[in-house]
Amino acid sequence: MLLLAVAFIVAFVLLLYMVSPLISPKPLKLPGAHVVVTGGSSGIGKCIAIECYKQGAFITLIARDENKLLQTKKEIEKYSVNDKQVVLCISVDVSKDYEQVENVLKQAQEKLGPVDMLVNCAGTSVTGKFEDIEVNSFERLMAVNYLGSVYPSRAVIATMKERRMGRIVFVSSQAGQLGLFGYTAYSPTKFALRGLAEALQMEVKPYNIYVTVAYPPDTDTPGFAEESKTKPLETKLISETSSVCQAEQVARVIVKDAIQGNFNSSVGSDGYMLSILTSGMSPVTSITEGLQQVVCMGVFRIIGLFYLGSFDSIVRRCMMQREKSESADKNE
Numbered sequence: 001m002l003l004l005a006v007a008f009i010v011a012f013v014l015l016l017y018m019v020s021p022l023i024s025p026k027p028l029k030l031p032g033a034h035v036v037v038t039g040g041s042s043g044i045g046k047c048i049a050i051e052c053y054k055q056g057a058f059i060t061l062i063a064r065d066e067n068k069l070l071q072t073k074k075e076i077e078k079y080s081v082n083d084k085q086v087v088l089c090i091s092v093d094v095s096k097d098y099e100q101v102e103n104v105l106k107q108a109q110e111k112l113g114p115v116d117m118l119v120n121c122a123g124t125s126v127t128g129k130f131e132d133i134e135v136n137s138f139e140r141l142m143a144v145n146y147l148g149s150v151y152p153s154r155a156v157i158a159t160m161k162e163r164r165m166g167r168i169v170f171v172s173s174q175a176g177q178l179g180l181f182g183y184t185a186y187s188p189t190k191f192a193l194r195g196l197a198e199a200l201q202m203e204v205k206p207y208n209i210y211v212t213v214a215y216p217p218d219t220d221t222p223g224f225a226e227e228s229k230t231k232p233l234e235t236k237l238i239s240e241t242s243s244v245c246q247a248e249q250v251a252r253v254i255v256k257d258a259i260q261g262n263f264n265s266s267v268g269s270d271g272y273m274l275s276i277l278t279s280g281m282s283p284v285t286s287i288t289e290g291l292q293q294v295v296c297m298g299v300f301r302i303i304g305l306f307y308l309g310s311f312d313s314i315v316r317r318c319m320m321q322r323e324k325s326e327s328a329d330k331n332e
């Protein structure tokens, strides 16, 4: 009887694996496609642009600093796979004025054709204790990280719907899956992207448009180096419980998931665990993905509770040390 039950479960899982590709989105063909990458002049965005260019795509890079854009264009062009490929640079602030963003994207589409994939990667971060963060930083981060993704997406969605094809990628963060010490200004902006992505995916799925939310871990980039300069000790110690990834590795995973039309894109075993834990009511693009979430959720919650316990004890230890050294200073 037990043998029969096991055989049934194995047969059922095998059947799911076989059926899964039939209901998954058709992969996007990158050769000849027009890929727009905001924040494409540095770090993860630059590596995403290189990865797409290596696969034959035409690239539009968007960022503010023109010199950095031109330097990156030259770097990317070294990876061309055919002499027709073009890298277009657009200098604009994605967070300020919707009409300006819409206009530059119109110009890019006139030059390189309709956008097949938009990667919203422009972003910035401020860390610190809640009470130490300047009030205007909360507004600025929401503008760049959230509205800076809304505007470009809003500008390309109508054409994608007309063409009944497209990919939109939102680069969130592991800090968009769990709130950590020091990230009161940053985390909410990255959580917001998840809400936007879920709602948008439900709207555009019938038009064969697929949305991907990427949750990169700490990644070695100029932005990360800048952020590390002002990180509170607690944030540093918590970050050190996992390793720092290379931008090329993160970019490869994001591009692969976007091509496949996967809603969720995570890197490494921590990323996998967090994505299962936070899957909630997010869309799945294969039966096997849903099955993994159902099976692993409980065990991962137990592991997650141990992590939370260790993070809390880091924060408590730092507070006690700080109070001790403050009272020692007073007594001197």
Ligand SMILES: NC(=O)c1ccc[n+]([C@@H]2O[C@H](COP(=O)([O-])OP(=O)(O)OC[C@H]3O[C@@H](n4cnc5c(N)ncnc54)[C@H](OP(=O)(O)O)[C@@H]3O)[C@@H](O)[C@H]2O)c1
Pocket (backbone or CB within 6 Å): 038, 039, 040, 041, 042, 043, 044, 045, 062, 063, 064, 065, 066, 068, 092, 093, 094, 095, 121, 122, 123, 124, 125, 144, 148, 171, 172, 173, 174, 215, 216, 217, 218, 219, 220, 221, 222, 223, 224
């Ligand atoms: N590195 C990490 O550890 C990590 C981890 C998780 C998530 N992320 C996310 O991944 C994305 C890229 O991070 P990164 O570390 O690669 O950053 P980065 O090296 O600092 O690059 C940021 C890019 O965004 C552009 N940018 C910033 N503000 C902009 C604005 N208002 N308008 C247009 N472009 C703007 C920058 O160019 P200009 O300054 O010239 O405009 C640059 O090209 C961000 O959204 C970040 O939150 C990073």
